Amino acid sequence: MTAKPEDFSGGEIETGRLLFARPWTFRIGVPSLTLVPPMQGIEIAMAGRSNVGKSSLINALVGQKALARTSNTPGRTQELNYFRPEGEGTDIALVDMPGYGYAAAPKDKVDAWTELVFGYLRGRQNLKRVYLLIDSRHGPKDNDLEVMGLLDKAAVSYQVVMTKADKVGPKGLEAAISATHEAIARRAAAYPRIVVTSSEKNEGIDILRAEIVRLVAGN
Numbered sequence: 730m731t732a733k734p735e736d737f738s739g740g741e742i743e744t745g746r747l748l749f750a751r752p753w754t755f756r757i758g759v760p761s762l763t764l765v766p767p768m769q770g771i772e773i774a775m776a777g778r779s780n781v782g783k784s785s786l787i788n789a790l791v792g793q794k795a796l797a798r799t800s801n802t803p804g805r806t807q808e809l810n811y812f813r814p815e816g817e818g819t820d821i822a823l824v825d826m827p828g829y830g831y832a833a834a835p836k837d838k839v840d841a842w843t844e845l846v847f848g849y850l851r852g853r854q855n856l857k858r859v860y861l862l863i864d865s866r867h868g869p870k871d872n873d874l875e876v877m878g879l880l881d882k883a884a885v886s887y888q889v890v891m892t893k894a895d896k897v898g899p900k901g902l903e904a905a906i907s908a909t910h911e912a913i914a915r916r917a918a919a920y921p922r923i924v925v926t927s928s929e930k931n932e933g934i935d936i937l938r939a940e941i942v943r944l945v946a947g948n
């Protein structure tokens with residue numbers, strides 16, 4: 730099952746535009762568990778391998794070119810970065826989780842990542858969903874599957890978002906989507922609908938906004 734524009738009423742997409750029309754700002758970078766802010770409002774989070782296109786997707790989602798930094802130096806940003814919309818409206822934070830899967834990451838870096846991320850995920854009751862980004866060219870890799878396992882273990886609802894769909898032809902895209910469906914099929918906490926996006930071509934971004942709005946509205 731893959732989300733298509735017709736799955737959403739115009740109303741939901743319009744509300745999403747309103748939520749995402751508010752300017753978003755960076756609030757805080759959290760390098761360690763002791764500094765995670767108190768639970769307040771709703772949180773959603775974005776996770777994915779380094780270079781999956783996470784910063785680009787966040788920027789596309791909020792319609793701001795430079796909210797999240799793109800092409801970070803590998804391994805540099807081991808922080809949970811909090812973004813919030815300004816002004817009146819839903820109290821929501823988008824948490825940009827540190828990328829994973831650097832080939833050269835030493836074991837202590839990986840352990841620090843796991844401690845921070847799993848510590849954050851566990852018992853974070855206001856965390857409504859993690860959007861797990863997977864590159865359309867590759868489909869799920871071993872470390873994506875490991876992170877799915879972590880999310881299942883923490884019992885946090887997650888939904889897969891395919892990125893960089895413009896970089897692959899229709900056959901390759903279909904193969905990556907079906908491999909992803911297979912990977913999530915029997916996973917307890919995985920949401921069955923996959924969203925396919927291209928930040929470059931601004932495709933699927935409205936659908937992702939609508940998914941978030943639907944989630945925030947509690948549907």
Ligand code: GDP
Pocket residue numbers: 777778779780781782783784785786798799800801828892893894895896926927928929930
């Ligand atoms: P991050 O490390 O996950 O935050 O990834 P970035 O957002 O920095 O993107 C990594 C690289 O992929 C950059 O060179 C981006 O320009 C490129 N990129 C990101 N999203 C897309 C996309 O949708 N299409 C294409 N063609 N390139 C993309």
